[in-house]
Amino acid sequence: MTTPVTRGRHNRKKQTRRRRLPMRYLLPFLLLVALLAMLMLRGYVHSEILADHRIQPPAATDQVPxxxxxxxxxxxxxxxxxxxxxxxxxxxxxxxxxxxxxxxxxxxxxxxxxxxxxxxxxxxxxxxxxxxxxxxxxxxxxxxxxxxxxxxxxxxxxxxxxxxxxxxxxxxxxxxxxxxxxxxxxxxxxxxxxxxxxxxxxxxxxxxxxxxxxxxxxxxxxxxxxxxxxxxxxxxxxxxxxxxxxxxxxxxxxxxxxxxxxxxxxxxxxxxxxxxxxxxxxxxxxxxxxxxxxTGLALWKGKAFVHAVDVSEHITDVMAVGLAVIGVLVLTRFGLMLLLSFVHARRVRKRDFSWGEPVTRPVTVLVPAYNERECIANTVRSLVASDYPVEVIVIDDGSTDGTADIVEAMWLPDVRVVRQRNAGKPAALNNGIAHARHDIIVMMDGDTVFEPATVRELVQPFADPRVGAVAGNAKVGNRDSMIGAWQHIEYVMGFNLDRRMYDLLRCMPTIPGAVGAFRRDALDRIGGMSEDTLAEDTDVTMALHRDGWRVVYAENARAWTEAPESVQQLWSQRYRWSYGTMQAIWKHRRAVLDRGPSGRFGRVGLPFVALFMVVAPLLAPLIDVFLLYGLVFGPTQKTVAAWLGVLAVQAVCAAYAFRLDRERMTYLISLPLQQILYRQLMYVVLLQSWITALTGGRLRWQKLRRTGAVEAPGSMPSQRRGSSNDRRPVA
Structure with a gap:
C-alpha cells in the first residue's frame, strides 16, 4: 500500500527529475563559463587585472636602522x-x-x-x-x-x-x-x-x-x-x-x-x-x-595552476586565430554582399533582362497550419485579396484549436481545407501538393500574410523553363518590440541582402518557408518535400540545385510574417533552423564531388552556406568577447576602435539593405545593441545545435505561440459566403 509519505517522496523525485537541466543546455553554458575563466586567467597572468604601476618617490630615512x-x-x-x-x-x-x-x-x-x-x-x-x-x-x-x-x-x-x-x-x-x-x-x-x-x-x-x-x-x-x-x-x-x-x-x-x-x-x-x-x-x-x-597538496595545486595557465594561453591563441578568421569572413561576406547586391539592384533597376512572356496561369497556394487560430484568418484573407488567380489549400495538420473550422466558416471562394492527422510540416505540404490543381505551387506559413501583388511577382520567373523555384522577400511584421526590431534588421540585412548575392552567384541556399514558389515538375523529380531534416525549406532548395534547376529571388514578392516575440520562442525557432541547416549540409555533402549543376552548387553554394551560415555565426561572438577583454584588460582604445570599425561596416551594409528594401532607417538605431545581445543568443543556439549534432541528439519541430498581430497591408476583403463546394473539407 502506498502511504502519503511515500507518494510525497515519489512526487519530489519526479519534480527533481523534471528540474534537471538537459545536457544540450548545460554543455553550452559550461563551455561559455570555461572560456570566460580562461580569459580571466590570461588577464590575471598577464598583469592586466591587478597591475599597479605607481612608484613611490623618495622619502625620509629617519625610521630606517x-x-x-x-x-x-x-x-x-x-x-x-x-x-x-x-x-x-x-x-x-x-x-x-x-x-x-x-x-x-x-x-x-x-x-x-x-x-x-x-x-x-x-x-x-x-x-x-x-x-x-x-x-x-x-x-x-x-x-x-x-x-x-x-x-x-x-x-x-x-x-x-x-x-x-x-x-x-x-x-x-x-x-x-x-x-x-x-x-x-x-x-x-x-x-x-x-x-x-x-x-x-x-x-x-x-x-x-x-x-x-x-x-x-x-x-x-x-x-x-x-x-x-x-x-x-x-x-x-x-x-x-x-x-x-x-x-x-x-x-x-x-x-x-x-x-x-x-x-x-x-x-x-x-x-x-x-x-x-x-x-x-x-x-x-x-x-x-x-x-x-x-610535496603533497601544495605541489599539486602549483602544478594545476601552471597547467591551467598553459591551457588558457593556448585557448586564447586559438581564439585569436578564430577572431582573425571571423574578421576575414565578416569583411569578405559584407564586401560580397555590397558588391553583388549593387550589381543585382542595378540589373533589376535597368530591367536589362526578361524571364519571358508574363506568367498569368492560375497557381495553387499551400498553407500548412497547426494551431494557427490567431493568424489563419488574416493569412487566408490576404490570399483572397491577391491580384493574381489563386487556388488556396489550407492543410490542417491535426490542429486542436479549431484552425480548420475558422477557415471553413469564412466561406471564401477558391479556398479549400485539407484535414490530416498531425504529421509535421513536410507531410502537410506533400499532402497539399497531392491535392493541388495547378503546375505552379506557392508555399507559405500559416502566420504569414501576402501583399496583393506578392503571388504575381513571385511566379513571373517561371516564364524561364530552367527556373524550378523562386524565393520571396520575407519581412517581419511585428517589429515594434526590441526583439522584433532586431529580427527585422536581420531579415533585411542578413537574409534578403544575402539572397541578392546568392541570386547572382546562382547558389540560393534556402527558399524561405514564409514565401516561396515551386514548379510542380521540379518537386516531383526530387520526391517532394523531404522529412529527413528539420529545415525542409533548405533541404528542398539544395535538392533542386542538385537536380539542375535554377533557384532565383523575387525581391518584390513581399510576405509579412510574425516573428517570435520572446527569447524562448526565438531560441526554439533558431535552434530548429540552425540544426536543420547543418542536417541539410550533411545530407547534400556529396554534391562537392558531383559534376554538372550539382557539383557547381556543391563547390560554390555549400561552402558559402557552411562559412556564412554556420562557421561565421559560431565565431562572430569572439568580436564581442575580445571587446570585453580589451575593455577590462586593455588596450582599450585600440579594442574599441576595432569593434566600432566592424560595427561601421555592418551599419553600411544594413543601411544599403534598408535602402534597397525601402525600409525606414530608424530601426538601425538598435543595431549596436543587436550586435552585443542578439548575436550572443544566436551563438549559444548555434553552439547548442553543434552539440546536438555531435552527440547524435534529435530535435523535434517546435510550435511557436502566435498572437495574430500581423495583418496584410492594404484593405482586407470582408467575409463572403461562398458555395458549399468552395469550403468543402477534403479528407
Missing amino acids: EQVLEGGPVIDARSATEPAKTLRIPDHRIVLTFDDGPDPVWTPRVLDKLKEYDAHAIFFVTGTMASRYPELVKRMVEEGHEVGLHTFNHPDLSYQSHARIDWELSQNQLVLAGAAGIRTSLFRPPYSSFADAMDDKSWPVTEYIGSRGYLTVVNNTDSEDWKRPGVGVISKNATPKDGKGAIVLMHDSGGDRSQTVAALGHFLPRMQDKGYEFANLTVALGAPSAHTPV
Missing part, C-alpha cells in the same frame, strides 16, 4: 626578538642577479652563457612570467641556479596592504611549486636599489617581508643594463671595486636584453681570470640552500 643603511645588500629581518642585520658578499665572489623574468627569448640565452662559463646566479622571477614559461624556471633549478621571488605582478609594495603583499608572495610561491617543485626564501622588492636607498616607505615593507620568513636581497652593484648603454659600459658598471664581493643587478626580461647577453660573454671570463667566483647567494654566504622541496 643605521646598520641597514650602512650595511650589506642582504637584509635579514626574520627575527622577532633581534634587530635586523645585513650581510655582505665575501671578497672575490660575485652573485649575479637577474630580475623580471623569465623571458622566452633572453632568459635561455642568459642561461646558455652562464652554463658556458660554469657560473651560477639568482633569478628573481615574477609570477606572471614564471607561470607562462615554467619550463625556464625548471631549467634554472636543474642547472644549479637559485630562484627568488620578485612578486607576482611587480607592484611597488610600499603602496600595498599586508593582504596584497601576502597574496603577491603566495601566488609567486604557487607558481614556483608548479614549475620546479620548490619554494624559496629569497625575495627582492620591485624597484629596489642599494641598501642605503631604504626609506620610511620601503623599510616597513622589508620588515614585514622578514616576518614572513624571507631574506630581502637588494644589490650593491648596478650594471644599469636596462639603459642599454653598450656592452662595454654594462661590463664596467658590473665590475666590483678593489676585489670586493658584490651582488650585481642585471635583467633577463623587460625589453631588448641583447646587450646584457653580449656583456656576459665579455664580463664572465674577464672576472674569472681575475680570480672571481660566480656563485649562488647561499653558497657565497656559506648558508643552507634557499630552496625547499614542495
Whole structure:
C-alpha cells in the first residue's frame, strides 16, 4: 500500500527529475563559463587585472636602522626578538642577479652563457612570467641556479596592504611549486636599489617581508643594463671595486636584453681570470640552500595552476586565430554582399533582362497550419485579396484549436481545407501538393500574410523553363518590440541582402518557408518535400540545385510574417533552423564531388552556406568577447576602435539593405545593441545545435505561440459566403 509519505517522496523525485537541466543546455553554458575563466586567467597572468604601476618617490630615512643603511645588500629581518642585520658578499665572489623574468627569448640565452662559463646566479622571477614559461624556471633549478621571488605582478609594495603583499608572495610561491617543485626564501622588492636607498616607505615593507620568513636581497652593484648603454659600459658598471664581493643587478626580461647577453660573454671570463667566483647567494654566504622541496597538496595545486595557465594561453591563441578568421569572413561576406547586391539592384533597376512572356496561369497556394487560430484568418484573407488567380489549400495538420473550422466558416471562394492527422510540416505540404490543381505551387506559413501583388511577382520567373523555384522577400511584421526590431534588421540585412548575392552567384541556399514558389515538375523529380531534416525549406532548395534547376529571388514578392516575440520562442525557432541547416549540409555533402549543376552548387553554394551560415555565426561572438577583454584588460582604445570599425561596416551594409528594401532607417538605431545581445543568443543556439549534432541528439519541430498581430497591408476583403463546394473539407 502506498502511504502519503511515500507518494510525497515519489512526487519530489519526479519534480527533481523534471528540474534537471538537459545536457544540450548545460554543455553550452559550461563551455561559455570555461572560456570566460580562461580569459580571466590570461588577464590575471598577464598583469592586466591587478597591475599597479605607481612608484613611490623618495622619502625620509629617519625610521630606517643605521646598520641597514650602512650595511650589506642582504637584509635579514626574520627575527622577532633581534634587530635586523645585513650581510655582505665575501671578497672575490660575485652573485649575479637577474630580475623580471623569465623571458622566452633572453632568459635561455642568459642561461646558455652562464652554463658556458660554469657560473651560477639568482633569478628573481615574477609570477606572471614564471607561470607562462615554467619550463625556464625548471631549467634554472636543474642547472644549479637559485630562484627568488620578485612578486607576482611587480607592484611597488610600499603602496600595498599586508593582504596584497601576502597574496603577491603566495601566488609567486604557487607558481614556483608548479614549475620546479620548490619554494624559496629569497625575495627582492620591485624597484629596489642599494641598501642605503631604504626609506620610511620601503623599510616597513622589508620588515614585514622578514616576518614572513624571507631574506630581502637588494644589490650593491648596478650594471644599469636596462639603459642599454653598450656592452662595454654594462661590463664596467658590473665590475666590483678593489676585489670586493658584490651582488650585481642585471635583467633577463623587460625589453631588448641583447646587450646584457653580449656583456656576459665579455664580463664572465674577464672576472674569472681575475680570480672571481660566480656563485649562488647561499653558497657565497656559506648558508643552507634557499630552496625547499614542495610535496603533497601544495605541489599539486602549483602544478594545476601552471597547467591551467598553459591551457588558457593556448585557448586564447586559438581564439585569436578564430577572431582573425571571423574578421576575414565578416569583411569578405559584407564586401560580397555590397558588391553583388549593387550589381543585382542595378540589373533589376535597368530591367536589362526578361524571364519571358508574363506568367498569368492560375497557381495553387499551400498553407500548412497547426494551431494557427490567431493568424489563419488574416493569412487566408490576404490570399483572397491577391491580384493574381489563386487556388488556396489550407492543410490542417491535426490542429486542436479549431484552425480548420475558422477557415471553413469564412466561406471564401477558391479556398479549400485539407484535414490530416498531425504529421509535421513536410507531410502537410506533400499532402497539399497531392491535392493541388495547378503546375505552379506557392508555399507559405500559416502566420504569414501576402501583399496583393506578392503571388504575381513571385511566379513571373517561371516564364524561364530552367527556373524550378523562386524565393520571396520575407519581412517581419511585428517589429515594434526590441526583439522584433532586431529580427527585422536581420531579415533585411542578413537574409534578403544575402539572397541578392546568392541570386547572382546562382547558389540560393534556402527558399524561405514564409514565401516561396515551386514548379510542380521540379518537386516531383526530387520526391517532394523531404522529412529527413528539420529545415525542409533548405533541404528542398539544395535538392533542386542538385537536380539542375535554377533557384532565383523575387525581391518584390513581399510576405509579412510574425516573428517570435520572446527569447524562448526565438531560441526554439533558431535552434530548429540552425540544426536543420547543418542536417541539410550533411545530407547534400556529396554534391562537392558531383559534376554538372550539382557539383557547381556543391563547390560554390555549400561552402558559402557552411562559412556564412554556420562557421561565421559560431565565431562572430569572439568580436564581442575580445571587446570585453580589451575593455577590462586593455588596450582599450585600440579594442574599441576595432569593434566600432566592424560595427561601421555592418551599419553600411544594413543601411544599403534598408535602402534597397525601402525600409525606414530608424530601426538601425538598435543595431549596436543587436550586435552585443542578439548575436550572443544566436551563438549559444548555434553552439547548442553543434552539440546536438555531435552527440547524435534529435530535435523535434517546435510550435511557436502566435498572437495574430500581423495583418496584410492594404484593405482586407470582408467575409463572403461562398458555395458549399468552395469550403468543402477534403479528407
